[in-house]
Amino acid sequence: MASTPLVEATDLGKTFAGPVPVEALRDATLTIEGGEQVAIVGPSGSGKSTLLNLLGLLTDSSAGSYRLDGLDTTGLSERQRASLRAERIGFVFQEFHLMGPRSSLENTELGLLYRRFPKRERRRRAEEALVAVGLEDRIGTKVDRLSGGERQRVAIARAIVGKPRLLLADEPTGNLDEANSMAVLDLFAALREENTAQVIVTHDPLVADHCDRRITLRYGRIESGGPR
Ligand SMILES: Nc1ncnc2c1ncn2[C@@H]1O[C@H](COP(=O)(O)OP(=O)(O)O)[C@@H](O)[C@H]1O
Ligand SMILES: [Mg+2]
8 A cells, every 4th residue: 555645736836916917836746655766957047946845834825735644734823834934944055044143053942943842842852852963072163163164064953853754955055065965875775764855946056966856947847847
């Protein structure tokens, strides 16, 4: 018997309202299994970030349906979406979105902000995540003092500290050199062992080649690679 895919999107669409409405994504049908590593590629403006934000429940869809872990997300309240997001999804962005004057540890703990763990447990898990990304000797260091590669590893620690089922990354290596990009990919690869699926938006052929699968977007449509 086939198991339920982690991500099941059917004819998903997003139109941004405005004087001239923009149909950023349409008819996106795709499935992703637990632990799969999927690259999303396509020219600028093709809908990559829109798709990622829909999968991350950061944006409301305008059409179609999206099941996450077998759960239909259509019609959920903002609060229910936020709780689903906090429990099952981690995000990594190109610009890291970290608090510079705060330590690696404090930034990583933010990934558990909406979970009901006691302070001590949050700290323990954050330390564990920082060790997992190889920053055990930077735990108390302010993010301002870290290199670009180290900052991205803090951002990854923050994204994985809650042990998400789905990790979403928008150009996670966009600001990194090749050596640091490869280090990030190695970290992502290790997440497969935890059955964490990963969707990685990237311009970098090195990153895309490294993934199990590639979904190509063009003009807001999936050109190839959607359903398996
Ligand atoms: N918040 C928004 N409001 C209006 N239009 C948007 C918004 N976000 C994205 N778009 C438009 O949707 C299309 C797809 O954007 P995006 O998903 O960011 O593409 P990509 O990430 O592939 O560069 C573009 O035409 C973009 O201008
Ligand atoms: Mg984008």
